[in-house]
Amino acid sequence: MKIKLSIIASLAMPSLVMAQTILINYTNSSNTVTGQPETWNNYTGTPQGSSIANLVDINGSLTGISMETTNAFAGVNSSGTTSASAPYPSTATGTSFYDANDQWTNPGDAMGVLEFSGLDVNKTYSFTLYASRITSEDRSTLYTLQGANSGSDTLNPSDNVTNTVLISDIAPTAGGIITLTVTPGATNANSNDFIYLGVAEISAIPEPSTIALGMAGIAFVGSIYWRRRKA
Numbered sequence: 001m002k003i004k005l006s007i008i009a010s011l012a013m014p015s016l017v018m019a020q021t022i023l024i025n026y027t028n029s030s031n032t033v034t035g036q037p038e039t040w041n042n043y044t045g046t047p048q049g050s051s052i053a054n055l056v057d058i059n060g061s062l063t064g065i066s067m068e069t070t071n072a073f074a075g076v077n078s079s080g081t082t083s084a085s086a087p088y089p090s091t092a093t094g095t096s097f098y099d100a101n102d103q104w105t106n107p108g109d110a111m112g113v114l115e116f117s118g119l120d121v122n123k124t125y126s127f128t129l130y131a132s133r134i135t136s137e138d139r140s141t142l143y144t145l146q147g148a149n150s151g152s153d154t155l156n157p158s159d160n161v162t163n164t165v166l167i168s169d170i171a172p173t174a175g176g177i178i179t180l181t182v183t184p185g186a187t188n189a190n191s192n193d194f195i196y197l198g199v200a201e202i203s204a205i206p207e208p209s210t211i212a213l214g215m216a217g218i219a220f221v222g223s224i225y226w227r228r229r230k231a
Protein backbone atom coordinates (compact mmCIF):
# COMPACT_ATOMS: atom_id res chain seq x y z
CA MET A 1 0.00 0.00 0.00
CA LYS A 2 2.64 2.52 1.06
CA ILE A 3 4.86 1.56 -1.86
CA LYS A 4 2.00 1.93 -4.36
CA LEU A 5 1.07 5.35 -2.96
CA SER A 6 4.67 6.55 -3.13
CA ILE A 7 4.83 5.47 -6.77
CA ILE A 8 1.66 7.43 -7.52
CA ALA A 9 3.10 10.42 -5.64
CA SER A 10 6.43 10.27 -7.45
CA LEU A 11 4.64 10.17 -10.81
CA ALA A 12 2.48 13.14 -9.93
CA MET A 13 4.96 15.25 -7.97
CA PRO A 14 7.72 16.35 -10.38
CA SER A 15 5.76 18.70 -12.61
CA LEU A 16 3.74 20.05 -9.72
CA VAL A 17 6.11 20.49 -6.82
CA MET A 18 9.72 20.11 -7.86
CA ALA A 19 11.61 23.24 -8.86
CA GLN A 20 12.84 23.82 -12.38
CA THR A 21 16.44 25.03 -12.37
CA ILE A 22 18.30 27.17 -14.93
CA LEU A 23 22.08 27.78 -14.86
CA ILE A 24 23.57 30.79 -16.69
CA ASN A 25 27.28 31.46 -17.20
CA TYR A 26 28.05 35.12 -17.94
CA THR A 27 31.20 34.71 -19.98
CA ASN A 28 33.18 35.18 -23.19
CA SER A 29 33.20 32.79 -26.14
CA SER A 30 36.37 30.99 -25.01
CA ASN A 31 35.18 30.11 -21.48
CA THR A 32 31.95 28.19 -21.95
CA VAL A 33 30.69 25.43 -19.65
CA THR A 34 30.32 22.16 -21.53
CA GLY A 35 30.46 18.46 -20.67
CA GLN A 36 28.83 18.85 -17.25
CA PRO A 37 26.04 16.61 -15.90
CA GLU A 38 23.83 19.75 -15.96
CA THR A 39 23.14 21.73 -19.11
CA TRP A 40 24.28 25.37 -18.91
CA ASN A 41 23.37 28.53 -20.81
CA ASN A 42 26.56 30.37 -21.82
CA TYR A 43 25.78 34.04 -22.40
CA THR A 44 28.18 36.54 -23.98
CA GLY A 45 25.68 39.38 -24.60
CA THR A 46 27.18 42.42 -22.86
CA PRO A 47 25.81 45.08 -25.30
CA GLN A 48 22.33 46.47 -24.75
CA GLY A 49 19.78 44.59 -26.87
CA SER A 50 21.61 41.24 -26.71
CA SER A 51 19.42 38.29 -25.74
CA ILE A 52 18.83 34.56 -25.50
CA ALA A 53 15.37 33.72 -26.82
CA ASN A 54 14.82 30.44 -24.98
CA LEU A 55 16.92 29.44 -21.97
CA VAL A 56 17.36 25.73 -21.28
CA ASP A 57 17.01 24.13 -17.85
CA ILE A 58 19.62 21.81 -16.30
CA ASN A 59 18.03 18.85 -18.11
CA GLY A 60 18.47 20.57 -21.48
CA SER A 61 14.74 21.27 -21.90
CA LEU A 62 13.61 24.57 -23.40
CA THR A 63 11.93 26.78 -20.77
CA GLY A 64 10.29 29.50 -22.89
CA ILE A 65 12.10 32.01 -20.67
CA SER A 66 14.10 34.69 -22.44
CA MET A 67 16.87 36.95 -21.13
CA GLU A 68 17.76 40.34 -22.61
CA THR A 69 20.48 42.82 -21.69
CA THR A 70 18.55 46.07 -21.28
CA ASN A 71 21.44 48.08 -19.78
CA ALA A 72 24.88 47.22 -21.17
CA PHE A 73 27.82 45.77 -19.31
CA ALA A 74 31.22 47.21 -20.27
CA GLY A 75 32.69 43.78 -21.01
CA VAL A 76 33.75 40.39 -19.69
CA ASN A 77 36.38 39.93 -16.97
CA SER A 78 38.19 36.59 -16.83
CA SER A 79 40.16 37.11 -13.58
CA GLY A 80 37.81 35.23 -11.27
CA THR A 81 38.68 32.14 -9.27
CA THR A 82 39.12 28.80 -11.00
CA SER A 83 39.40 26.94 -7.69
CA ALA A 84 37.94 23.45 -7.48
CA SER A 85 36.40 24.59 -4.16
CA ALA A 86 34.10 27.00 -6.00
CA PRO A 87 30.43 25.96 -6.31
CA TYR A 88 30.40 26.01 -10.14
CA PRO A 89 32.74 24.87 -12.97
CA SER A 90 35.91 26.96 -13.41
CA THR A 91 34.83 28.40 -16.78
CA ALA A 92 31.76 29.78 -14.97
CA THR A 93 33.46 31.12 -11.82
CA GLY A 94 36.47 32.54 -13.67
CA THR A 95 34.39 34.83 -15.88
CA SER A 96 32.04 37.73 -15.14
CA PHE A 97 30.21 40.47 -16.90
CA TYR A 98 31.40 43.79 -15.43
CA ASP A 99 30.43 47.41 -15.61
CA ALA A 100 32.00 50.60 -14.27
CA ASN A 101 31.42 54.34 -13.98
CA ASP A 102 32.50 56.88 -16.60
CA GLN A 103 36.00 57.21 -15.11
CA TRP A 104 36.66 53.78 -16.65
CA THR A 105 34.57 53.90 -19.77
CA ASN A 106 32.58 56.73 -21.26
CA PRO A 107 29.64 56.50 -21.14
CA GLY A 108 29.65 54.32 -18.04
CA ASP A 109 26.85 54.15 -15.49
CA ALA A 110 28.16 51.39 -13.16
CA MET A 111 24.95 49.48 -13.84
CA GLY A 112 23.96 46.41 -15.78
CA VAL A 113 20.38 45.22 -16.21
CA LEU A 114 19.04 41.87 -17.43
CA GLU A 115 15.35 41.34 -18.15
CA PHE A 116 13.87 37.85 -17.83
CA SER A 117 10.57 37.40 -19.69
CA GLY A 118 8.19 34.55 -20.40
CA LEU A 119 8.08 33.71 -16.69
CA ASP A 120 5.14 31.79 -15.22
CA VAL A 121 2.90 34.07 -13.13
CA ASN A 122 1.84 30.99 -11.10
CA LYS A 123 5.42 30.49 -9.89
CA THR A 124 7.91 32.38 -7.79
CA TYR A 125 11.60 32.50 -8.63
CA SER A 126 14.69 32.22 -6.48
CA PHE A 127 17.99 33.59 -7.78
CA THR A 128 21.36 32.34 -6.51
CA LEU A 129 24.02 34.74 -7.78
CA TYR A 130 27.81 34.38 -7.88
CA ALA A 131 30.77 36.52 -8.88
CA SER A 132 34.52 36.28 -8.31
CA ARG A 133 37.40 38.69 -9.07
CA ILE A 134 40.96 38.11 -7.84
CA THR A 135 41.75 41.36 -5.99
CA SER A 136 41.97 42.39 -2.35
CA GLU A 137 39.97 45.62 -2.84
CA ASP A 138 36.31 45.69 -1.84
CA ARG A 139 34.22 45.57 -5.00
CA SER A 140 30.88 44.80 -3.39
CA THR A 141 28.08 44.39 -5.88
CA LEU A 142 24.38 44.92 -5.17
CA TYR A 143 21.90 42.67 -6.97
CA THR A 144 18.27 43.86 -7.09
CA LEU A 145 15.41 41.77 -8.46
CA GLN A 146 12.15 43.46 -9.41
CA GLY A 147 8.95 41.73 -10.43
CA ALA A 148 5.55 42.03 -8.74
CA ASN A 149 7.66 42.24 -5.56
CA SER A 150 11.37 42.91 -5.11
CA GLY A 151 14.42 41.68 -3.23
CA SER A 152 18.12 42.50 -3.07
CA ASP A 153 21.41 41.36 -1.59
CA THR A 154 25.10 42.25 -1.76
CA LEU A 155 28.13 40.07 -2.55
CA ASN A 156 31.79 41.13 -2.51
CA PRO A 157 33.39 39.33 -5.50
CA SER A 158 36.93 40.20 -4.29
CA ASP A 159 38.92 36.98 -3.86
CA ASN A 160 35.58 35.18 -3.58
CA VAL A 161 35.62 31.41 -3.96
CA THR A 162 32.59 29.97 -2.18
CA ASN A 163 30.15 32.82 -1.38
CA THR A 164 26.83 33.20 -3.16
CA VAL A 165 23.75 35.31 -2.49
CA LEU A 166 20.23 33.88 -2.54
CA ILE A 167 17.25 36.13 -3.28
CA SER A 168 14.06 34.10 -2.90
CA ASP A 169 10.35 34.24 -3.63
CA ILE A 170 10.32 36.86 -6.38
CA ALA A 171 7.02 36.85 -8.29
CA PRO A 172 6.97 37.99 -11.93
CA THR A 173 4.90 40.98 -13.01
CA ALA A 174 1.48 40.23 -14.56
CA GLY A 175 3.36 40.32 -17.89
CA GLY A 176 5.76 37.58 -16.74
CA ILE A 177 8.85 39.75 -16.23
CA ILE A 178 11.57 39.99 -13.56
CA THR A 179 14.55 42.36 -13.96
CA LEU A 180 17.97 41.90 -12.36
CA THR A 181 19.84 45.17 -11.79
CA VAL A 182 23.55 45.07 -10.91
CA THR A 183 25.04 48.16 -9.20
CA PRO A 184 27.84 48.97 -6.69
CA GLY A 185 27.29 47.89 -3.08
CA ALA A 186 27.57 50.44 -0.28
CA THR A 187 31.14 49.41 0.66
CA ASN A 188 32.53 49.21 -2.90
CA ALA A 189 35.95 50.90 -2.60
CA ASN A 190 36.97 51.00 -6.27
CA SER A 191 37.19 54.46 -7.87
CA ASN A 192 35.75 52.99 -11.09
CA ASP A 193 32.87 51.30 -9.21
CA PHE A 194 33.64 47.94 -10.79
CA ILE A 195 30.73 45.50 -10.40
CA TYR A 196 30.45 41.86 -11.47
CA LEU A 197 28.00 39.09 -12.34
CA GLY A 198 29.47 35.63 -12.94
CA VAL A 199 26.69 33.05 -12.57
CA ALA A 200 22.93 33.04 -12.08
CA GLU A 201 21.12 29.93 -10.87
CA ILE A 202 17.36 30.37 -11.16
CA SER A 203 14.81 28.06 -9.54
CA ALA A 204 11.14 28.23 -10.47
CA ILE A 205 8.87 27.21 -7.61
CA PRO A 206 5.10 26.73 -7.94
CA GLU A 207 2.93 28.99 -5.78
CA PRO A 208 1.66 27.34 -2.57
CA SER A 209 -1.91 27.29 -3.97
CA THR A 210 -0.67 25.32 -7.01
CA ILE A 211 1.20 22.90 -4.76
CA ALA A 212 -1.94 22.48 -2.63
CA LEU A 213 -3.93 21.62 -5.76
CA GLY A 214 -1.28 19.06 -6.73
CA MET A 215 -1.25 17.52 -3.27
CA ALA A 216 -5.07 17.37 -3.28
CA GLY A 217 -4.87 15.50 -6.59
CA ILE A 218 -2.41 13.01 -5.13
CA ALA A 219 -4.59 12.55 -2.04
CA PHE A 220 -7.62 11.98 -4.29
CA VAL A 221 -5.83 9.32 -6.37
CA GLY A 222 -4.62 7.76 -3.11
CA SER A 223 -8.12 7.67 -1.65
CA ILE A 224 -9.50 5.96 -4.79
CA TYR A 225 -6.80 3.33 -4.47
CA TRP A 226 -7.54 2.92 -0.75
CA ARG A 227 -11.26 2.45 -1.39
CA ARG A 228 -10.55 -0.12 -4.10
CA ARG A 229 -8.31 -2.02 -1.72
CA LYS A 230 -11.03 -2.07 0.91
CA ALA A 231 -13.73 -3.06 -1.58
Ligand SMILES: [Ca+2]
Pocket residue numbers: 071072073074099108109110111112
Ligand atom coordinates in the same frame (compact mmCIF):
# COMPACT_ATOMS: atom_id res chain seq x y z
CA1 LIG B 1 25.76 49.94 -18.09
Ligand SMILES: [Ca+2]
Pocket residue numbers: 025026027091092093094095096097197198199
Ligand atom coordinates in the same frame (compact mmCIF):
# COMPACT_ATOMS: atom_id res chain seq x y z
CA1 LIG C 1 30.90 33.36 -15.59
